[in-house]
Amino acid sequence: MSRYAPPLTLTTGMLGLIADISEQIGQLSAVGESQQTPQLRRGNRIRTIQASLAIENNTLTVEQVTAVLAGQRVLGLPREIQEVRNAFAAYEAMSNWQPDSRTDLLTAHELLMHGLIDEAGQFRRAGVGIYRGDQLVHMAPPPSRVTHLIDDLLAWAGSCDWHPLIISCVFHYEFEFIHPFADGNGRMGRLWQTLILSRWRPVLAYLPVEAVIRDQQDAYYAALSTSDRLAEATPFVEFMLSSLNVALGEAIHSEPSTDQVTDQVTDQVARLLQALRGGGAFKVSELMGQLGLAHKATFRSNYLRPALACGLIEMTDPGSPRSPAQRYRLAPLGKQKLMRSG
Incomplete structure (x- = not known):
């Protein structure tokens, strides 16, 4: 003791x-x-x-x-x-x-x-x-x-x-x-x-x-x-x-509930993945427009960062995260999740 x-x-x-x-x-x-x-x-x-x-x-x-x-x-x-x-x-x-x-x-x-x-x-x-x-x-x-x-x-x-x-x-x-x-x-x-x-x-x-x-x-x-x-x-x-x-x-x-998508992402991340479903890469402003959001800090905190952290989306230029030309697209894991969720 x-x-x-x-x-x-x-x-x-x-x-x-x-x-x-x-x-x-x-x-x-x-x-x-x-x-x-x-x-x-x-x-x-x-x-x-x-x-x-x-x-x-x-x-x-x-x-x-x-x-x-x-x-x-x-x-x-x-x-x-x-x-x-x-x-x-x-x-x-x-x-x-x-x-x-x-x-x-x-x-x-x-x-x-x-x-x-x-x-x-x-x-x-x-x-x-x-x-x-x-x-x-x-x-x-x-x-x-x-x-x-x-x-x-x-x-x-x-x-x-x-x-x-x-x-x-x-x-x-x-x-x-x-x-x-x-x-x-x-x-x-x-x-x-x-x-x-x-x-x-x-x-x-x-x-x-x-x-x-x-x-x-x-x-x-x-x-x-x-x-x-x-x-x-x-x-x-x-x-x-x-x-x-x-x-x-x-x-x-x-924390997501049991009846959410298979990978247990939040509602916000699931909406972001749906916005990217058609393929292509988009700027933050373009994604916010698709989601009907006006507050950039909220978008980054609740949508963008969690999706990046889980490996569901990726940057087109990861070497320059703050580039004005930065765009985001579905990562392979995000595509798999969308396929499983229909």
Whole structure:
């Protein structure tokens, strides 16, 4: 039993969020493994990777990340493309790791930061401060203490009898506080929280909570800073539980019902595929006109990106995702789905 005890005040807000999250996990799990198709899982994983890297200033879009993982040529910074490949490899290997293993933690970091830093898979050997702009917001513990602090944290995570939701959030905060690596600490903390949650409920391995964090990035950093000032994880735990709750709600409401098309795509994606049924390639404005849509952000979020993520449509010029001449057409998988659905 670990003697390490992270400071935390359990609040009524946390208890309410745990109850809400548990109820939503029950609803999501009721969909059943058979309906969580490989295409949907891959799409969620792509959203997870894109969002987690975007938090760290990676500029690649969901469409570009999808193209990179499909082996297509993408115009982008080599480092950002390498970050995508590394992150996908790390999340795919996640099921092989134990949340309380230092060896697995270092292996994960080596995968995540391969070719990006010299110290991939090694704890930092120098002091580090975290800055927001020109302001120092956190001075991490000295490198001489890192191994001991991480070992204590891992032992605590493996033996603590708190609710797994709380354990995962506290681990995430304490990991960022220790800042054990020279680089990659944010993406590692989010990856390891997902690992802890997936050991509790496997369906959470594919929950793109990172997308919610990206959309509330200022609040994410504010929660970390507030927890630092209070010397306890409480504000950050409340923020992360709230983010998990939102991500689950979005997953449930976007989850297709059993009487939908075979590949379990959403109604919006199914409509987009029908618009492309006749063949040919179309610009965004042309597709929006066919679908009677006026709001481009809604079209991209609910129609275009999910269809690309599932591999149902493709870009005519994947190397230039933002080209004004970009058009979209049915991919082979989309044609197969249309044939099966009549």
